[in-house]
Each structure stands twice: as C-alpha cells, then as structure tokens.
Amino acid sequence: MAEMLRIDNVTQAYGGLTVLHGISFTVAVGEKVGLIGPNGAGKTTALNVISGLLPSVSGRVCLAGQDITKLPVHRRIALGMGRSFQITSLFPELSILHNVLLALLGVQKSSYHMLRSITSFKPVNAAAKELLDSIDLWQARDCLPSEISYGQQRRLELTLALASRPKVLLLDEPSAGLSTEESAGLGKMLRLPTYENVAILLVAHDMDLVFGVADRILVLYYGTIFAEGTAEQIQRNDKVREIYFGSEAYRA
Ligand SMILES: Nc1ncnc2c1ncn2[C@@H]1O[C@H](COP(=O)(O)OP(=O)(O)O)[C@@H](O)[C@H]1O
Ligand SMILES: [Mg+2]
Incomplete structure (x- = not known):
C-alpha cells in the first residue's frame, strides 16, 4: 500500500517537558490507524504536530511523499489534510442545510450573504442532498444544529470534514460525549465506502470504536x-x- 502520512522521529516539548520522544509511524492510503494510550500520553500533541498547530522540536512530517514539516496549517489543509476537532465546528445560528452548503463551497461564514444566490445553484444543492441523505438528515435540513441530537451533530461534522475531499483525516476523540449507541453508529460510518480512500488517524479512548x-x-x-x-x-x-x-x- 502506498504511504500517505509519515511521522519520522518527531519530538515535542512544552517548556522543559518532553512529551513526544522521537515517535515514528506511517499511515497508508486509505488505511485506518488507531492511536490509543492513557491520558497524558501525548496523543493530542501528536495530532497537533501533524496538523501543524504545533511546530515539532525535531523530526519530519510527510504527506503523500512531500515534506510538510515547515508548512502552516492552511497549506497542509490545501494539500489534503482534514481534521475534526473535539469542539463543535457547526455554525449554531445557521440551518443544517446552510452549514452543509458552506462546507461544500469551502467558503467563510463572512461571505455567507453570497449563499442566498448560490443555494439556487443545482449541482451544489444536489451534493448537499446526497450528503444529508447519507446520514438521514435531509428531512431535518431546515433545523438548527441544536435541534438535532448530539450524536447527529457529530455525524454531520464528520461528514462535513469530508466535504473538502481530504486524503487524511485526523480525529481526536470523535465520540466524546456520545452514548454507546451513537458511538457505534459513528464507528459504522467510518467503515462506509465514503471513507474507503481516506487515511484516518483515530485518537479515542473508546476501545469499541478503535477496535471496530x-x-x-x-x-x-x-x-x-x-x-x-x-x-x-x-x-x-x-x-x-x-x-x-x-x-x-x-x-471509569
Ligand atoms: N499546552 C500545554 N502546555 C504544557 N503542557 C502540556 C500542554 N498540552 C499538553 N501538555 C502536557 O503534555 C502531555 C501530553 O498531553 P496530551 O498530548 O494532551 O495527551 P493525551 O492527548 O494523550 O491525553 C501531558 O503531560 C500534558 O499535561
Ligand atoms: Mg488528548
């Protein structure tokens, strides 16, 4: 399998405290890799170094063969790195449909006023319907995010993270706050053909999710x-x- 992500001898420290001691691993194209370990092991720190939020002290990060160690976050995103944060990324005052359209168009919320004319643009609407149908939310398209369940919100966010067609998806505790059932639903979703070609690095302490x-x-x-x-x-x-x-x- 071709290599998508390579972490090479990465060391990271906060002040004098070294929290990553030269870690190395790879994730192949479309491969799903789970990163587990006790609290404070350095999992979130590793994801931050990979996404570019934190510069590593030493070592290299490569995406599809390209050295991205020195690139800022937005350049990594442009090269195909996606990420779903633990905190919600949905706009609370916009309908679900408008949240999807924003993600599909990759536009900033500041250009939202343009959206009214764009919503009549057929291909985007068709893509939005397909996306919402895939997670059974088309009927709820005019609701606000707060009007659907927390589990549905997380599934929507995860689906939206795919809108930019990332090659790699970094997930940090995507099932945080979900019920066992909702978490199982999320696990099933990550095994759908939609995610087949996306390399996933999944950090979670929900063992059932990671093992599944x-x-x-x-x-x-x-x-x-x-x-x-x-x-x-x-x-x-x-x-x-x-x-x-x-x-x-x-x-616990
Ligand atoms: N911003 C920070 N400043 C100082 N220390 C931090 C910071 N973030 C995390 N740490 C420390 O780094 C270690 C690894 O943290 P983290 O990567 O969050 O672990 P995990 O995600 O595996 O629980 C912990 O000892 C934590 O206290
Ligand atoms: Mg963490």
Whole structure:
C-alpha cells in the first residue's frame, strides 16, 4: 500500500517537558490507524504536530511523499489534510442545510450573504442532498444544529470534514460525549465506502470504536510508541493490558 502520512522521529516539548520522544509511524492510503494510550500520553500533541498547530522540536512530517514539516496549517489543509476537532465546528445560528452548503463551497461564514444566490445553484444543492441523505438528515435540513441530537451533530461534522475531499483525516476523540449507541453508529460510518480512500488517524479512548474501525493500532505511552498491532494483537498483549486496561484512568 502506498504511504500517505509519515511521522519520522518527531519530538515535542512544552517548556522543559518532553512529551513526544522521537515517535515514528506511517499511515497508508486509505488505511485506518488507531492511536490509543492513557491520558497524558501525548496523543493530542501528536495530532497537533501533524496538523501543524504545533511546530515539532525535531523530526519530519510527510504527506503523500512531500515534506510538510515547515508548512502552516492552511497549506497542509490545501494539500489534503482534514481534521475534526473535539469542539463543535457547526455554525449554531445557521440551518443544517446552510452549514452543509458552506462546507461544500469551502467558503467563510463572512461571505455567507453570497449563499442566498448560490443555494439556487443545482449541482451544489444536489451534493448537499446526497450528503444529508447519507446520514438521514435531509428531512431535518431546515433545523438548527441544536435541534438535532448530539450524536447527529457529530455525524454531520464528520461528514462535513469530508466535504473538502481530504486524503487524511485526523480525529481526536470523535465520540466524546456520545452514548454507546451513537458511538457505534459513528464507528459504522467510518467503515462506509465514503471513507474507503481516506487515511484516518483515530485518537479515542473508546476501545469499541478503535477496535471496530482501525486496521492497525499504535499504543502511545509516555510519548513513545509502546506497541503496535491489529486489534486482536493489542487486546492479547499483556504489557498493553497492564498499562492500559489496568490503568485507573480507564476504569471509569
Ligand atoms: N499546552 C500545554 N502546555 C504544557 N503542557 C502540556 C500542554 N498540552 C499538553 N501538555 C502536557 O503534555 C502531555 C501530553 O498531553 P496530551 O498530548 O494532551 O495527551 P493525551 O492527548 O494523550 O491525553 C501531558 O503531560 C500534558 O499535561
Ligand atoms: Mg488528548
């Protein structure tokens, strides 16, 4: 499989505290990789270095063979890096349909006044309908985000993250705040053909979600890759069970 994302010997520190100790891994085209590990292991920091929110102290990040280590966030997005944040990215005062149209057109909310004329543009409307149909939200298109369930909001956000056709999607705890059922729905969604060609790096402490979605799992522990394998291998790994499943942080 061709390589889409390469993290090469990346080190990151906050002040004097080193939180990533030269981590290296790759994600292939369309591959789903889960990144798990106890609280404070460095998972979010790793995603921030990859998306460009944080410059790494040393090491390299490559996207589709191109060294992007020094590129700012917007250049990485332009090259195909998508990200779904833990905080909601929906505009609360706009209808669901208008949120979708904004995402599809890749326009800023400031140019929203232009949208009224654009909504009559057939191809965009057809794409919006297809997208909303795929997550059963077409009927709710005139509702505000607050009028649909939290689980539906997360599914909508995830779908909108695809609107810019990213090659890589970085997900940090996408199931945070969801019920078990909603989280399962999200997991199913990530296995749909729509996501087939999108390389996904999934950070989550919801084990069912990670084991259900990821082709391969990396375990981060104190800023180093502690173990790597399939869901089955990780579940059977005694050392992982000790640091992860035995950890108080995950008994809750
Ligand atoms: N902005 C920051 N300033 C200082 N320390 C931070 C900052 N963000 C995270 N840390 C520390 O870095 C370590 C890794 O954090 P993080 O990447 O958020 O871990 P995870 O996402 O795996 O829970 C933790 O010890 C955390 O306290
Ligand atoms: Mg985190």
